[in-house]
Amino acid sequence: MDHFLYRDGALFAEDVAISEIAAAVGTPFYVYSTATLLRHFKAFDDALEGMDHLVCYAMKANSNQAVLRTLAQAGAGMDVVSAGEYLRAKAAGVPGDKIVFSGVGKTAAEIKLALEGGIRQFNVESEPEMEVLDAVARSLGKVAPITIRVNPDVDAKTHAKIATGKSENKFGIPIARAREVYAMAAGMAGLQVIGIDVHIGSQLTDLAPFEQAYEKVAELTEVLRADGHTIQRLDLGGGLGIPYERSNEAPPLPSDYGAMVQRKLGHLGCEIEIEPGRLIAGNAGLMVSEVIYVKSGEGRDFLILDGAMNDLIRPAMYEAYHDIVPVVEPVAGADQQPYDIVGPVCESGDTFAKQRMMPKLAAGDLVAFRSAGAYGAVMSSEYNSRALIPEVLVKDDQFAVIRPRPTFDEMINRDTIPEWL
Numbered sequence: 001m002d003h004f005l006y007r008d009g010a011l012f013a014e015d016v017a018i019s020e021i022a023a024a025v026g027t028p029f030y031v032y033s034t035a036t037l038l039r040h041f042k043a044f045d046d047a048l049e050g051m052d053h054l055v056c057y058a059m060k061a062n063s064n065q066a067v068l069r070t071l072a073q074a075g076a077g078m079d080v081v082s083a084g085e086y087l088r089a090k091a092a093g094v095p096g097d098k099i100v101f102s103g104v105g106k107t108a109a110e111i112k113l114a115l116e117g118g119i120r121q122f123n124v125e126s127e128p129e130m131e132v133l134d135a136v137a138r139s140l141g142k143v144a145p146i147t148i149r150v151n152p153d154v155d156a157k158t159h160a161k162i163a164t165g166k167s168e169n170k171f172g173i174p175i176a177r178a179r180e181v182y183a184m185a186a187g188m189a190g191l192q193v194i195g196i197d198v199h200i201g202s203q204l205t206d207l208a209p210f211e212q213a214y215e216k217v218a219e220l221t222e223v224l225r226a227d228g229h230t231i232q233r234l235d236l237g238g239g240l241g242i243p244y245e246r247s248n249e250a251p252p253l254p255s256d257y258g259a260m261v262q263r264k265l266g267h268l269g270c271e272i273e274i275e276p277g278r279l280i281a282g283n284a285g286l287m288v289s290e291v292i293y294v295k296s297g298e299g300r301d302f303l304i305l306d307g308a309m310n311d312l313i314r315p316a317m318y319e320a321y322h323d324i325v326p327v328v329e330p331v332a333g334a335d336q337q338p339y340d341i342v343g344p345v346c347e348s349g350d351t352f353a354k355q356r357m358m359p360k361l362a363a364g365d366l367v368a369f370r371s372a373g374a375y376g377a378v379m380s381s382e383y384n385s386r387a388l389i390p391e392v393l394v395k396d397d398q399f400a401v402i403r404p405r406p407t408f409d410e411m412i413n414r415d416t417i418p419e420w421l
């Protein structure tokens with residue numbers, strides 16, 4: 001559920017009309033709902049009730065400072081994958097002991113930054129990384145708490161670009177080699193082994209792959225404990241999917257996921273960490289765009305929008321589906337017609353939807369892309385020298401711009417011209 005509903009024929013974000021925001025900030029823009037963000041965070045927090053746990057929001061999904069602060073104030077930890085994300089989490093007020101550092105390619109400089117600033121744990125993904133982490137920690141006179149990310153070799157049954165738990169993926173250590181690698185870690189003075197980490201992919205719409213992975217983690221916990229390691233924390237990753245196409249998708253709820261975690265892992269007495277990104281932010285955001293032209297082509301009509309693939313790349317990159325709805329509610333039973341919905345960028349990939357049934361629309365009408373709060377603004381670019389679009393946060397009847405649209409001068413003046421020109 002989210003807080004983007006029609007009221008008296010107009011789409012609202014909580015108690016603010018989308019058309020009011022559009023008039024104030026111009027299109028296109030992203031808009032996020034505070035109540036929806038908090039609702040999703042709480043759904044996970046409640047789902048793990050009864051187990052010692054921390055929900056570490058995977059901030060790569062949406063790392064705006066205002067979004068982070070909203071979640072941090074509700075008690076969320078953060079899962080970060082770069083120095084930039086670490087510093088963003090700190091700037092939003094998240095203490096180091098609630099920040100988990102993930103990612104396959106942490107540099108020595110990033111490791112140093114996190115060790116000096118405070119960190120809950122590093123999720124280590126390879127032996128060479130372990131060696132660097134050990135060396136950096138010792139050079140600072142510190143001991144780095146670690147889990148090791150194991151690759152359980154399960155098929156997450158999701159889009160190839162976001163599957164991470166098969167043996168051919170670059171992530172983690174093959175679970176079959178885990179004992180060897182844990183033994184190596186135990187021998188390193190700069191490291192303190194505290195647990196196991198696993199993350200098998202994103203946008204999973206079935207619990208079965210999670211269950212398979214967590215069964216393997218449960219077995220591994222017993223094996224590693226028998227080997228003498230302290231396994232007190234299990235980081236279970238993120239990845240629970242959301243319904244992008246509401247008419248025919250119903251992925252498992254966080255409560256189902258939580259019950260499964262309790263069933264598979266509850267007996268181990270470990271502290272549980274989870275790292276949801278998409279499920280917290282995805283349906284908490286819209287991208288709102290205006291129809292510039294309606295163009296009649298050979299046997300098809302195009303809706304040409306002012307938003308484009310540089311603003312929301314998921315359809316071009318992952319063949320992703322987004323529900324697209326008019327901001328003025330269509331009257332019940334209104335005629336529909338198929339449109340190809342496209343942006344102005346000079347690439348055929350700049351197509352949001354083909355032959356999508358929509359009520360008849362005209363230039364100047366507003367449309368909203370649903371489920372655009374995760375992997376939307378964070379993946380946007382200025383391709384075609386289109387300025388980054390603003391982000392807006394709504395809370396009840398208030399709204400605020402949380403990242404302004406840069407001016408063209410600001411965009412151009414980031415470039416510098418060498419002396420010789």
Ligand SMILES: *Cc1c(COP(=O)(O)O)cnc(C)c1O
Binds near residue numbers: 061102201240
């Ligand atoms: C991307 C990622 C997540 C978040 O995935 P979602 O599908 O957005 O929940 C969590 N943990 C790790 C290690 C990731 O790479």
